[in-house]
Amino acid sequence: MIAHAIFFYTFSIIAVVSAIMVTASKNTVHSVFFLILDFISISCLFIMIGAEFLGMIMLIVYVGAVAVLFLFVVMMLNVAQQKNQWFAGQQSSRHIPVGLIISTLIFFEIIIVIGGWKYKPEIFDINNSISQASISNTHSLGQILYTDYIHVFQISGMILLVAMIGAIVLTFRQRSGVKRQSYIKQISRERAEGVEVLEVQSNKGVKLDD
Amino acid sequence: MEHLSTVFQEVYKILFLLVPVLVSVAMIVWLDRRVWAFVQKRQGPNVVGPFGLLQSLADALKYIFKEIIIPSSSNKVIFILAPIVTMTLALIAWAVIPFSATQVLADINVGILYLFAVSSLGVYGIIMGGWASNSKYPFLGAIRSAAQMVSYEVSIGVIIINVLLCVGSLNLNDIVIAQQNMWFVIPLFPMFVIFFISALAETNRPPFDLPEAEAELVAGYQTEYSGMMYAMFWLGEYANILLMCAMGAILFLGGWMSPIDVYPFTLVPSAIWLILKILLLFILFALVKAIVPRYRYDQLMRLGWKVFLPLSLIWVVLTASYLFYFNLLPVN
The missing domain is CATH 1.20.120.1200 (NADH-ubiquinone/plastoquinone oxidoreductase chain 6, subunit NuoJ)
Structure with missing residues (x-):
């Protein structure tokens, strides 16, 4: 102990x-x-x-x-x-009043929420029954999460998905004039497109890139 | 007095686990270089000791006597912490690896999650080293490895979910015992392949060794390190590779179980079977290093996010529906 x-x-x-x-x-x-x-x-x-x-x-x-x-x-x-x-620069000192107001608001909100919190008497019984039975923590969590709270669980998943899609939509933009590497094009290149055998006459050379 | 004796017992157990792990890390470096050399028709290290077995010991001695140089513009505390973090994380994960039904240091309920968590923390050693060096190449290497390890972790996590669906427990011993009739490598073979490739990427092994690609980044995050600190990065890296091999052996190859449950095979201690399976996977790692060219960075990202993640997610749905339809779900 x-x-x-x-x-x-x-x-x-x-x-x-x-x-x-x-x-x-x-x-x-x-x-x-x-x-x-x-x-x-x-x-x-x-x-x-x-x-x-x-x-x-x-x-x-x-x-x-x-x-x-x-x-x-x-x-x-x-x-x-x-x-x-910390609390030294001219820049940051201007923000201190605003920060103080917001943090007091949050502090009182938390006090209101926690002050109004009452444990249901059944919860203590559930706690005891879990500790007595030989169910592991993971199992008991799964048994509650996927039966009683399945809708809440799925809704929270949906919210995350929406947030992810939103972030992608906000940051995605099609830029023009950017060279993109196409994976399929690169691996499907054949020898015929890439290599050319030329007869080179001496003292004349070959002109490429026409 | 009673407490003290339990503490001593635990310390004794930990030493009994850690010393063999460290020795085998040294041996595995030799094996890696040897396999690599044989593929390329070279001899590899063969001078120090019989077959060059003591090469790693000689290397370690050399590293110990070299001077440790700390760059003057580096962030000293984090610079020194980085190799320590890498090494410690690589070693603490071994606490949950079961060598037989009873030979396990900590038989915890969430063993596989612990392994996954520790291997995902491994990225910090690299980021810390890269940032604290205050130099261009280490920083680029650190950023590359952070992106790479975070992406491949996702597919490893989904693959673990596949195995967990078949087992119904997060305990590593339960996972091994669930494979009594059939190793998971048979029904989940595509997942084994994806796990193997993701493990290569997670441990920064070739063909995914972009964080330390010597042609582009000198030595990546290790560029500014010297002497024993460099050696600690190195040891941590190989201990991580061994750990990933052990994880693969436990998840897919039946862990400490003998391949056939008949008389002459059951005489062999189960720890030997686990070590043999780890060695088999490690030789595969070494072969891949020798025969595959390095990936380009955008292809690496594409492989992780656009190929492995969808494939393993689809396989989760397949496994779950198969188990559900044939009423094979492990419910207790």
Whole structure:
């Protein structure tokens, strides 16, 4: 039990500190690395409460894919040189009032949502029954997700699909005058189109590209 | 006192797993170079020790005595962290590999997801190394490898779903036991081929070694590394290759199970069978390196997104409908 507590506090301290460092660190790429550290420690916490499936999915989706793309974009923007001076520059101080208003709004919204949250008494029973039965975390998640919540699950999938198609439509544009490499054309080229054997007379040479 | 003895027991187990893995990584480098040489009618490393077996040891000694150069304009912390991350991630994944029904360090419920997660984290070592070097070639190599590994991970994930549909469990031992009657390589043969090619791309092996294409990018993300740090990248890369081979053996070739369940074969310890299967897959990796030319970058992306992803998705639908129609779904 003591070991459990030690691990819990280690991971949660790492999570909180790295979450603060995401906003506080001066180098943008460093903040992405701290974000990754945060994701990893959160997934460790998930595993500690017995939600191993969620923890692994967190690692695969957020750390393995989303954060890679974050890193990708931040590195490409080359913002490493512009130091992210915290509350110091003239530029950023103008945005502080707006940011403060928005963050207070979000803070009160969260308080309203969490304050009105009541656990159904049945949920505690379900929790107990799961821990007693020898069903693994993944199985129980699947049994709920694909039976009771199938419509919600499918709708969330649809929303993701719509978002993906929307992003593609917004960024897709047909540019004219761009040479495209056609894969089919390239591999179906025959010797006859590419090679020509010429009789070359001495001292005359051959003129190509006519 | 009781806690301490369990800790020591675990440390002993971990060492008993890690030391053979590291030794076999050294041997596998020798095997790779040897197979490569034989395909090209050369001898390969054959001077140090019998058949050149100690070549990797000699190389390692050379790397240890070389100076570690840290470029002055690099980001030092991340520059040093990058090879450590690569090496650590390549080694921690071995915790869940089952060498027999009981010989497994951590028999966790979500073993295959853990393997998948760790192999998808492998890209960070490369990105960190490429970015922290603060140099053009490493950066280009890192960007290439990030795009490549993220794309091929998707098809590997879908292939894993195919296997999971047939097994009904995420535990690696359950996956092996489900192949008692028939290895999954037979009903899922196209998926095995796609897995093999995706594994080549995931581990940056030829023909998909664009992150370190020496004709274009010097040595890719490793350009600025020297001495032991370079060797750690190298070891991590080969440990990852071995890991992908082990994953292929477990998912498709029956893991630690003997090919035929009759008397003389069952005497052989199951760990030996797993090692033989890993070796078979690795020799295939080495042969591919020797005989296939490097892919062009746009063709690599096209292969991942336009060929492998649709194919494996279609196969998921096929497998699911077949299992559903013939009432073979593994429901417990």
